[in-house]
Amino acid sequence: GAVVSQHPSWVICKSGTSVKIECRSLDFQATTMFWYRQFPKQSLMLMATSNEGSKATYEQGVEKDKFLINHASLTLSTLTVTSAHPEDSSFYICSATPGLAGLNELAQYFGPGTRLLVL
Amino acid sequence: GQNIDQPTEMTATEGAIVQINCTYQTSGFNGLFWYQQHAGEAPTFLSYNVLDGLEEKGRFSSFLSRSKGYSYLLLKELQMKDSASYLCAVRDRKIYNQGGKLIFGQGTELSVKP
Numbered sequence: 001g002a003v004v005s006q007h008p009s010w011v012i013c014k015s016g017t018s019v020k021i022e023c024r025s026l027d028f029q030a031t032t033m034f035w036y037r038q039f040p041k042q043s044l045m046l047m048a049t050s051n052e053g054s055k056a057t058y059e060q061g062v063e064k065d066k067f068l069i070n071h072a073s074l075t076l077s078t079l080t081v082t083s084a085h086p087e088d089s090s091f092y093i094c095s096a097t098p099g100l101a102g103l104n105e106l107a108q109y110f111g112p113g114t115r116l117l118v119l
Numbered sequence: 120g121q122n123i124d125q126p127t128e129m130t131a132t133e134g135a136i137v138q139i140n141c142t143y144q145t146s147g148f149n150g151l152f153w154y155q156q157h158a159g160e161a162p163t164f165l166s167y168n169v170l171d172g173l174e175e176k177g178r179f180s181s182f183l184s185r186s187k188g189y190s191y192l193l194l195k196e197l198q199m200k201d202s203a204s205y206l207c208a209v210r211d212r213k214i215y216n217q218g219g220k221l222i223f224g225q226g227t228e229l230s231v232k233p
Contacts, residue, residue: 034221044223045223046220046222049220091159095221107164108152109164110161110162110163110164111161112160112161113160
């Protein structure tokens with residue numbers, strides 16, 4: 001149990017284009033999903049927290065108009081990087097917290113990540 | 120402010136025991152997590168402590184002292200595949216049924232030598 005998937009795993013795009021990344025909880029309902037960014041040799045930096053049906057809460061310094069987050073259902077959240085630039089190239093990882101008994105509802109389960117390269 | 124410290128890197132020998140320390144100063148506390156992350160992959164959940172004491176899961180154990188703001192991850196019978204980055208993360212307060220956010224340390228890069 002507690003499997004989180006991300007799609008796509010790799011994206012290469014031209015500067016100025018928009019990229020959408022999907023995060024799905026496959027075998028549980030996620031009350032909360034988180035989006036992180038990780039640069040090489042650095043730790044995970046939280047970008048935003050999203051709860052199903054409500055607006056995402058962004059961390060300080062993260063532009064909400066550039067990183068659009070939609071959490072339309074209890075199993076799907078999307079992150080759209082709008083007008084991507086080379087400095088947005090990074091490893092984007094989502095995680096989900098289950099809201100059902102039987103799983104550790106306090107743990108975050110991570111997706112496999114999406115590597116974005118903006119040329 | 121929020122601050123989580125752990126050593127940048129450690130080296131140990133196959134079959135040995137290694138202890139990775141983590142100290143934290145955060146505005147809220149609702150549990151401490153340890154994750155393992157291999158290069159190019161997402162983190163995988165190892166352990167969780169919310170009360171003081173030792174939690175044991177096979178070759179891995181994690182200890183927490185809330186009064187000291189201190190935790191450690193203990194890895195026994197080290198194997199080559201244990202070479203990875205180990206991330207200490209503190210969860211801040213839980214709001215109703217919403218998962219509190221995790222604040223990650225920089226990670227400790229562990230190299231296991233033959």
